[in-house]
Amino acid sequence: DAKTTQPPSMDCAEGRAANLPCNHSTISGNEYVYWYRQIHSQGPQYIIHGLKNNETNEMASLIITEDRKSSTLILPHATLRDTAVYYCIVRGPSGGSYIPTFGRGTSLIVHP
């Protein structure tokens, strides 16, 4: 699986959009981008994933660049409860042996 690079920390004002970048320049054509988040002292929680197209669900939006070498997770209206560590993961297609790797992620602090 391709490696990812994320900034160690970011902050955002409550009610504003939080844009979390992820670099995955070695991604292969059939590898997906996944995002999870971990609130302090809890297990990580799945947020969203995508392959080529932008994706949106009730939690967030995922924007993947055309060359697929980077992506951005967007929390459109951040709240204090969105304060967490956000992990960007790149992994292969279904059916293969799946050993996901979680790096240090981005620590997002949402302030009042």
Place this chain on the structure above:
Amino acid sequence: DGGITQSPKYLFRKEGQNVTLSCEQNLNHDAMYWYRQDPGQGLRLIYYSQIVNDFQKGDIAEGYSVSREKKESFPLTVTSAQKNPTAFYLCASRGAGETQYFGPGTRLLVL
């Protein structure tokens, strides 16, 4: 409710003692994973199992052992050979899709 449960939430280990962390899932998932997380760090893979009665070592398996006798259960034993066991331990499972589901974690402390 469907999900993954881990117990206990906190566990204390004495020197030279083996302790076992429980992980149970009722999601009917084949694959299960154990991770270790140290303060300020990411998750490191200890062991994983793709199917019942089979498991593989991860990146930091030394000092740990697992079993997978039932699909629902994947207990992790921290043996006395693990010299620095204090950490947050996370169990996860994955079904036919690619999303992992994590339990709430067990925090292990050494007395």
